[in-house]
Amino acid sequence: MKFGRRAFLQFAAGAVGGTLLSPLPWKLADDSAIWSQNWSWRPSPERGLVSKVPSTCLFCDGGCGIQVHLVNKKNAIYIEGNAANPVNQGGVCPLAASGCQFLYAPYRVSQPLKQTKARGDASGFQPISWEQAIGEVGAALGKMRTSGNSQGLAGISGRPRSSMFHLWRQFFSAYGSPNLFQMPSHADSLELACMLTLGHEATPAFALERASYVLSFGANLLEGWGAPARMQSVFGQWRQERAGIAQPKIVQIEPRLSLTATKADEWIAVKPGTQCALALGIAHVMIKNHLYDDFFMTSQVVGFEDWIDAGGNTRQGFKSLVMQNYAPAQVAEWTGVAAARIEEIAGQFAAQEYAVAIWGEDGGKTPDNIYSDLSFLALNLLKGNMQPGGMVSLVPPVPLEVLPEVQMDQWAYRGLQQPRLDLTQTRQLPLPGNGLYAFLDTINRGGSPYSVEMLMIYEANPVYSLAENRLIKEALGKISSVVTFTSYMDETALQADLILPNHMALERYDDVIGLPGVPYAYYAVSRPVLPPRLQTKHTGDVILALAATIGGTVKGSLPWKNFEAFLQSRVKGLAAAGTGALAGKPGVQPWALQSGQAPKSNYKNPKDLWNKLTSGLCWYGPPVDALQQINTASGKYELACVSLQNRGVNVEDAAVYLPHFAPLTPSGDAQAFPLLMMGYRRLNISSEYLANPPFMTKTLWDFLLKGNDLFVEIHPETAKSLGLKQGDRATLTTPEGEVKVRIRIFAGAHPGTVCVVHGLGHTAYDEYIQDKGININDIIEVQMDPITGMGTVWATRAQLARA
Amino acid sequence: MSDNGHTQSGVLYGMAIDLDKCTGCMACSVACQAENNISFRPDESNKLRSITWMEVYYLDNGAEHPDYRFSYLPRPCMHCNAPHHSPCTFVCPVNATVRDEATGIVGHIYPRCIGCRYCMVACPYHARDFNWWDPAWPEPMEQMLSPKVSTRMRGVVEKCSFCSHRLNAARSKAYLDGLEMSEVTYTPACVEACPSQAIAFGNLLDEHSEVARLAKSERAFRLLSKLNTEPKVYYLSRHPWLHNLANASL
Amino acid sequence: MDKALIPDGVKRSPFPVFAGWLLVLFAVIGWGVYAGIVVLLKALNVTGLNDYFGFGFYITIDLAIIALGAGAFFSGFLFYGMSRFFPALKELYKIINLAVVVGFVCYTGALAVLLLEIGQPLRGWFGYWHANVHSMLTEVIFCISCYAIVLVIEFVPLILENRKLDAIKPLHLFGHSLHEIMAIFALTGTFLSFFHQGSLGGVAGVLFGRPFAYRTGFFIWPWTFFLFILSAVASGPAFTALICRTIEKAGRKQLVDRSVYDLIAKIVAAFLSIYMVLKIADTLYWALDLAPSFGFKLTDFYREPYGIWLLVVELIVCGIIPAIMLLIPQARARNGLLFTAFALTCIGVVINRFVMTVQALAVPVMPFDSWQVYIPTMYEYAPGIAMLAYCALVISLAYRYLPLFPREKELNPH
Structure with missing residues (x-):
């Protein structure tokens, strides 16, 4: 026993000493560190040659040129913009940059x-x-x-x-x-507006690249309006410092302080749904002060002055209607914008040579009230923007x-x-x-x-x-x-x-x-950048x-x-x-083309054109003046929608022919639903066909989405009157249903409104997407335009209560 | 070594972000994630544990409606040029994060990092994030990992590298083409992606570079320059409230 | 077996009582070890740490325990180094063994927690291999681990004094010769300790991106370097005295002469006073000159729950008050006041380490950053508490089986 313990102690001491002197502990320490640097469960990217394949992005209507980076020609790892494409000029939106996450989405359908x-x-x-x-x-x-x-x-x-x-x-x-x-x-209602005024289906286009003054009636220029990447690129150009050259002035007219509004030079916090009235108020001031081309408005336009219908009756014209109904004092009451301010904006708008009025709330995702579209077109017409070479043309057919x-x-x-x-x-x-x-x-x-x-x-x-x-x-x-x-x-x-x-x-x-x-x-072609x-x-x-x-x-x-x-x-x-021609290298400026001035074609034959289109080059052509292909019975711009006579519209109502402020009333009791719920979109939330990819979800702030809770925006005063505090949980109820949300008090929200972002609240897909926030489309209300039957969306009555 | 603690070199990469042009679209941040194999988790709403090299901050002027305005501020790593050391490189016990005095780029060696997080503590910009979890990608998204950047393991710190792997590639190409190393230019992923061309990148020591020109603009300012960290990322804005905010106290 | 190991002529509690006590400690340690294993397996996401609070409970408790363990080096320094010049310090030999054990457990415990704190513990040794000489943490890693080895060397002869081990001739000789050269190790340890206590202060003080923590200084060392040394020097002996007192209370007998406490009280009083003068000067310089130069006001640094009360408690309640108490001989003479003052001193140092770690990070530096609050999880405090239990365990074993207190037999005659 005694020997044993003693021997054991000696042995132990020897073992410790020997081990420490041997390379073993050092080798083990080194090996374990190396192991920690090469854990098998740490994903290891496949190595190989990286190549770039040009194509066209299909994730939205924006038509951007892209270059997809491939490893070993089979794994897509990255999407960058194609610098040769005049639309996005090398930039991309976050959706395109996330593109590979759709290719490798776990929720893809793999077979019928x-x-x-x-x-x-x-x-x-x-x-x-x-x-x-x-x-x-x-x-x-x-x-x-x-x-x-x-x-x-x-x-x-x-x-x-x-x-x-x-x-x-x-x-x-x-x-x-x-x-x-x-x-x-939005193209749905715009096409009809053009049908009524120009006699053919078309959508208006805006020469924003050369604008000096942009009056935006709620157009979310930076949040998906039009071709999103083109707008980003145009905005960057607007804000480019150039010695001696003034930057264009952007005036955003919108109830909510959107991204576009905060980035604009001026934000006019108009009451919800009254932008159209403001446009007509501005028209009123322009007419009153005679800030328009009289000859053009009478010779090229039907219905500016009083006009005679098919039955021989004299009908009120636009001028008279606007002078009668849209005086600044009246418009101020509707819109909450002071009369003096309306006069001021009208003056600036009329004075600037390259001023343009644009519109389209909701990023162009839903049709507008037809009379709103007609009113904004009328304002541009009055400004002279529809004249040849003007700021407003038509999206040219291809x-x-x-x-x-x-x-x-x-x-x-x-x-x-x-x-x-x-x-x-x-x-x-x-x-x-x-x-x-x-x-x-x-x-x-x-x-x-x-x-x-x-x-x-x-x-x-x-x-x-x-x-x-x-x-x-x-x-x-x-x-x-x-x-x-x-x-x-x-x-x-x-x-x-x-x-x-x-x-x-x-x-x-x-x-x-x-x-x-x-x-x-x-025109641009997308081609398979990798096999299915x-x-x-x-x-x-x-x-x-x-x-x-x-x-x-x-x-x-x-x-x-x-x-x-x-x-x-x-x-x-x-x-x-x-x-048209192909844009083959950076610097091509299709917007500088004059109407009817075709660029020199740079392809040999159809085969060559196809090859170039599929190698990532886009085709472009000149603009089309609005009045170039007029197709109305009168051969003029029909400011008064004369053709409605033949379409069974109640002809007794004078205003029915003319652009006017005709808001569609949301349903529901204003007492029970004292608030107006309005949706908004962001470029880093995909709200349409595609679900938000994880890359984009990561960029959402925690005051928009926290865990699975979505925050809705309300004005501090509204919050106070409802007894709600920052971050409170609340029930948002509309005539369509109710959802649970949290409160973000936001000084940029209009009093009496509750603003909800589009694109969240999916129930399908995977754990990276589903159940995050609520889907506003579940509780939104659509108002059908009585003339076009289109579902328009502007606001839904709502109520918020602490949950 | 010169007096200010820097080795003399003709190259000092820096960035200028024009906040007047920035639209907060987040393309920079997304492109950065894709380029650098940044991991993500099902819930990324705990921003204190979310790995984001290019973080876009929301700033506001604190005013009431209708004078309230907000702005975005994309924040990559500032690659601080403070004499001798950046705040982070100064404190790393294992030399896992070091500044390349020949380029000014602050790099981070993941296999050497012991995860002590001292560099995160030292960085006033929160530019550094820790891998709190083993990074994992949902099947089959591992296929979109870029071979140009290694994935990280749990327990190490990571941050924006100014896409230095792109610099290496550009230098290799320049070497093959027989060009001068100091004249190599390259574009980080965020700069390339920005659809409103709000970000300029280049050599701050080259007087003709756009970034050097912008850095001297009247609209230019830097974040927390009062701390003498000498950030190499410049911001530009015409709004005084943004200038004030960058260096204001609380 | 148990009886055979207990030193000659001293009385210890019955084995079942002691075993029960050990069982409690083992349970706590087991809990902490479990939490630690979870941290190692699941990674640090189980803690309350985040990208905002890179440092938290682990670092706080490490800094605190290392400061409190400073009694070992400083008593050693005074006893082996200074007693030649100040013979009064010879008294310290009566408690020096305990000081060594306390130092040993504090340092080894801190190292164990440190392994959990780093995200890649397997690479912990890179601090030696890839050392960055500019990093205060490198200094810390070197000094702490070297000093831990010194403490082991200092602890070994103590262990060898165990009745049974001492009976083994070679071990007796080995232990005896170690004793002979102990002064060398004590002074080496002193040198190392001064450095790492300082560099722990430097860890916070060099953060020039963190105006709360940053201090200018002397040569490469920020003022916090010196303040940390002083505060450790002041609180270490106080902590050793508190432990000794706790054992006395638990064993219901006297282990050291009252004169030892009196001597320690004088030492603590002297160093705490110096520390407080300098700390207050530093705070004033920081609040009135340094922070304003970065655009910060003192009030910017404090917000609930990290309110200004922390500063008041640290400086006044746990600083000035115990210093004054210990400076007054009448107060020193009363045990209640004496040990209250010791305890306050220790608490003050713990608060200081907490403030320099957690609050330094809670204060937003970018004006558009927000204040955050750090809440540790069970996976942080369980290993921390287990580490304290480990300290208690080793001290209990050492007290039971080793002749820690040379005067015990004389003070407690049968």
Whole structure:
């Protein structure tokens, strides 16, 4: 025992000493440190050569040129802007910069899925083969058609400014259904406004690159208005210091201190929904002080002075109406902007040679009240902006090859004779456009004269992003078959019976035809920068396959081998037109072109043009003056919408023909809902088809989103009167429903309003996206424009109470 | 060594961010995340634990409606040029963060970092973030990791590097092309992404560079220059309240 | 076995009582070890630390315990170094063993917590390999680990004095020869300790980006360097005395002569007074000159819960008041007042270390930053408390089995 302990002690001492003197501890320390530097669970990026592939961004309508960085030509790691592209000039928006996160999104649909359980049950989706999927849809379509219900096919399409939409239209026409709709956008109402005033469908464009004074009636220039990256780039140019040259003055007229407002030179905190009245008040001052071109307004314009209608009656003209109803004192009362201030702004606006009025709240995502669009156009007309070379022109059409005439058989003919389903309850709309809401209303009301058997939804997520999305949810319940063409398992796809996954934007051919609000002609092609990752199929090819399955005239009307061939055929027309050129290197300034002045073409033949377009170069052409292609009966700008006479509008009401301030009243009791809820958008929150990628969610401030809580903005006074404090939890109630939110007291909010950001509150996708905040579209209210049937959104009555 | 503690060198990279042009779109911050393999988690709303090299701050003038205004302030690492040492490089016990006196870039060596966070404590700009978790990407997003920047491991500090890997690439190219090293120019990801061209980057010692010109502008100011940290990131604004805020006390 | 190990001629509590006490301590240590393992496995996200508070509970408790453990080096310095010139200091031999044990547990405990504090403990040794000579932390790493080794060397002969070990001849010789050269180690330790106590102060003082902590100074050392040395020198012996008193109370007997406490009180009084004069001068210079030069007012630095009360408590309640108490002989003579003053001194130092660590970070430097409040989690305070339990454990074992107090037998005759 004694020996043992002693020996043990000696041994232990020896062992300790020996170990310390040996290299063992040092080696172990070193090895463990090396181990900590090479943990196997630390992701190790694949090494390899990095190459850049140019293409065009499809994440919004902005048409930016991009360069996708690839490792070993197969992994996309980064998206940068293409400096040669005149739209974004090398910059990108955060959505494009996040683009690879969509390519590698865990929530992508990897193959055709068929719902085998109740709709909305994600576990019910069973993978099927493409043959089976196309076979089944083709067979169903064929059966509907031969049973005389081709009109029972309806469609909702995203990405209206693309050849894909033209292909959809061709398919629907050949198939025999009038019921193809687009996701709503401001272009819907603008097109109708141009139809009324210029006699053809077009959207206005603004030469902002050379503006010296910008009067923005709530246009969120920096938050997604128009082509977002173009606006960013233009803004950077506006704020560029140039010795001896004054920077343009930006006046933002908006109830809420938006990003654009805080970045503007002046912010005019107008009362919600009264921008149109202010525009007419400014027109009043300009007319009163004779700050307009009298000769032009009388010789080129119908309805500025009093005019005579078809029945021979003298009607009030714009001048008289504005002088009578929009005196600064009256407008001040509506808008909360002092009369003197209105006079001052009008003076500045009239005095500046390159002054322009722009508008479009909600970033151009929803149609405007038609009379607002007409009023803002009128203000620009009065300023002389619509004259040749003026600040306001039209988004020029792109001379792509026209699609071949649709071949009709009896089924197609019969189907197209059926009424389109955007009917209102009482009567045919005076001015039908993209009446998606009227369509949903008809379905939900059971007012359709025939049954809608199948709804196809392409690159859109209306169940989430459509304002008052209850309407589409309800409508889906009444349609027996829903097929979606999407790359992602979004809220709409979850409600589908069949998902036919499209290639993701970086994996496919596609194009961008014209840019919203941009005065020069623009065309760009997106090409697959890498092979499809998953078992997806280009929706264009699926349409062609469906047409082939149906056969006959449907197949004959869509004769292309594949979508790429279709796109090539369209570019042939562009090449033949010869009105534009390719922007091949940085510094090209298409906005400097004069109307009708085509740049020297720099491609050899259609093949060469196609090759250059697919290598990332964009095509551009000159602007189109607003009055260049006038198509009205009078041949003049119809400030008084004379054509409404023939459209069944109540002719007794004088104002109906003229731009005027006609706010649509939100529903609900003003006592029970004392506040007005208004949505706003941010460039770092994707609010439409695409979900917010994790990269962008990371950039959200914690006073906007904390955990899963969304903060809504209210004015300090409003907070005080409601007894709410910073960060309080509250219930936000509108006639549409209620949600739980938290309070952010924000001195930039208008008193009496509650401002809610768009783009959060998803229920689909993955843990990086879902359940963060609330979706404003769940509680927003849409007001239908009585003239156009379009769903307009400006404010919803609301109430906030401490929760 | 010269009197001010810097080795004489012809290159000192710096940045100028024009806040009048900045629209707070966050493209810089997103491009930075993509370029530098910055990890993210399902909930990033705890900003005290969120890794963001290019953080965009929200600043306001404190006024009442309707005079209230706000602005954005993108904050990369300032790559402080204080004599001898930046606040962070001065304190790192293991030389994991050091300033390259030939370029002025403050780098951070992740495999050497012991995670003591002393540099974070030293930095008044909160430009440094700690890896509180093992970084993980949802399947299959690991495929979009850039091979140009290593991913970090838990327990180390990271921060903006002025995209120094791009400088290395540009230098390699210049070497192959037989060009002068001191004349190498490159563009960090944030500068490249900015859609309103609000960020200029280049050699502050080159009088003809845009960044040097902007740094001397009347609109230019620096954050906390009162602390003598000598930040190499300049801000420009025509708004006096922003100038005041940059160096105001609380 | 237990009896055989207890030193000759002293009385210790019955083994079951002692075992029960050990069990409590082991439970606390187990809890802390569990928390520590969780920290190592799950990483530091389980703590209350964040990018704003890079330093928190771990650093605070480390700084505090190292300051309080300074009794070891300073008693050693006075006893081995100064007693030649001031024979009165020879009295310290009666408590020097305890001082060494306290120093040993404080330093080894602090090192263990430090391993949790760093995000990459496996690379902790990089401080030697890739040392940055400018970093105060490098100085800390070097000095603390070297001094911990010195403390081990100082502790070993004590252990060898155990009745059973001493019986082994080679060990007896080894221990005896170590004793002979102990003065060298004590003075080496003194040198190291002065440096690392100072560099711990330097850790905060060199942060020129943090106006709350930053101080100008002498040569490469900021004023906090010297203030930390002084405060450690003042509080270390006070802490040793408090521990001794606690053991006396627990064992219900006298272990050292009252004269030892009186001597320590004089030492503490002297150094605490010097410290307070300089600390107040430093605070005035900081509040009136240095901080304003960076655009800060004193009031900018304090906001609830880190209010100005911290400054009042640290400087007045736990600084000036105990200094005055200890300077008055009548107060020193009364045990109640004496040990209250010692305790206040120790609390003051702990507050100082907390303020220089946590509050220094709570104060926003960028004007648009916000104040933050740091709340440690169980994973921080459990290892901290376990570390204190470990200290108690080692001291208990040492007291039971080693002849720590040379006067114990005489003071407690059977």
